[in-house]
Amino acid sequence: MATPLTADRFVAALRAEGVTVVEHDGWRTHNRNHVGTFGPVVGVMIHHTVSAGTANTVEMCFNGYEGLPGPLCHGVIAKDGVVHLVANGRANHAGGGDPSVLQAVITETYGEQPPAPRVHQGSAGAVDGNSRFYGFECVNLGDGADPWPAEQLLAIERVAAALCRAHGWGARSVIGHKEWSDWKDDPRGFAMPTMRGRVQTRLDKGPAKPAKPTPTPPKQPTAEPFPGASFFHKGQSSAVITAMGRRLVAEGCSAYTSGPGPRWTEADRLSYAKWQRKLGFRGSDADGIPGPSSWAALHVPKTTR
Structure with missing residues (x-):
């Protein structure tokens, strides 16, 4: 110790x-x-x-x-x-x-x-x-x-x-x-x-040689930052939701019959719940409302809102 x-x-x-x-x-x-x-x-x-x-x-x-x-x-x-x-x-x-x-x-x-x-x-x-x-x-x-x-x-x-x-x-x-x-x-x-x-x-x-000087900070992220759980509600319309839906489809987690589109719908929630279950979440943790951990794992491309 x-x-x-x-x-x-x-x-x-x-x-x-x-x-x-x-x-x-x-x-x-x-x-x-x-x-x-x-x-x-x-x-x-x-x-x-x-x-x-x-x-x-x-x-x-x-x-x-x-x-x-x-x-x-x-x-x-x-x-x-x-x-x-x-x-x-x-x-x-x-x-x-x-x-x-x-x-x-x-x-x-x-x-x-x-x-x-x-x-x-x-x-x-x-x-x-x-x-x-x-x-x-x-x-x-x-x-x-x-x-x-x-x-x-x-x-x-x-x-x-x-x-x-x-x-x-x-x-x-x-x-x-x-x-x-x-x-x-x-x-x-x-x-x-x-x-x-x-x-x-x-x-x-024995120890290695010291590393090179600290690099410059990482480039601006290409993924969309987590907008917060409250962002996902009935009536919300955003290009972020479309981008999210396309990533869910690509991950085999689609519950869509059409789209996805920019307006938050029950199909979006059901699709996201499939993604949460794919990551291992269960019960109330797989309710279809995005959280920071599952959102980071989905890597939604950055959009212009």
């Missing part, structure tokens, strides 16, 4: 490992420390976002969404391998998890994988992971088909190794969200034991 790194040491550790870093405005003081402690820390947790597009995802992870306030992680790892820092301190990323996993990570005594988790957020015996782990969200739809580019996997390896090196941990201090909570399946698309092997190999070789 260790004291969390200061913002300056955090950035320095990442860059010393060869990570290309973008510092989001305000990240150094952005946290959830008012609701609980951050630290002592024991490891690094890797997630996937169930979203597409860097700018939209960074915004979501910085601000959070209805029912889960931000920050949602410490850094967002984009598909191009750039790491966008959004928090310093406690973040809403891990939730409740298995105490046997926590102990296995602290002692680093497990084999290929930590013990299978048997608890989750809100269940009896769950322990607070938000106070114990650094969290990194990786841009990926999480459907098992969305690719993980080599640059992104290398960035995950470097980020994990940087924090392990800074705290004197081994690679067994790096786990996936699915290894912490029996409710979770992320990250999906690559194997955590393989990633831990990569991290340990890097730790054994």
Whole structure:
């Protein structure tokens, strides 16, 4: 267990490992420390976002969404391998998890994988992971088909190794969200034991050369930003709704008999509910009214309203 790194040491550790870093405005003081402690820390947790597009995802992870306030992680790892820092301190990323996993990570005594988790957020015996782990969200739809580019996997390896090196941990201090909570399946698309092997190999070789200077901010996003749930109501007419409908049709989630068109209709709601269910939402979370997470994953092209 260790004291969390200061913002300056955090950035320095990442860059010393060869990570290309973008510092989001305000990240150094952005946290959830008012609701609980951050630290002592024991490891690094890797997630996937169930979203597409860097700018939209960074915004979501910085601000959070209805029912889960931000920050949602410490850094967002984009598909191009750039790491966008959004928090310093406690973040809403891990939730409740298995105490046997926590102990296995602290002692680093497990084999290929930590013990299978048997608890989750809100269940009896769950322990607070938000106070114990650094969290990194990786841009990926999480459907098992969305690719993980080599640059992104290398960035995950470097980020994990940087924090392990800074705290004197081994690679067994790096786990996936699915290894912490029996409710979770992320990250999906690559194997955590393989990633831990990569991290340990890097730790054994020593730190990489520093990365090049921080790049300029990302270009203006090409996706339509989430307009808010209240935007979608009877009588609303907008090119955004047409663009949304066309994306739903392309994703095989159409309930349209004609169109889609600019006016919000029941067919739009039913189509969007199909999209929410495709992403894994159920019950009231699949009511057909767009939310920030499902909207980001749909990647609606930017329009002129």
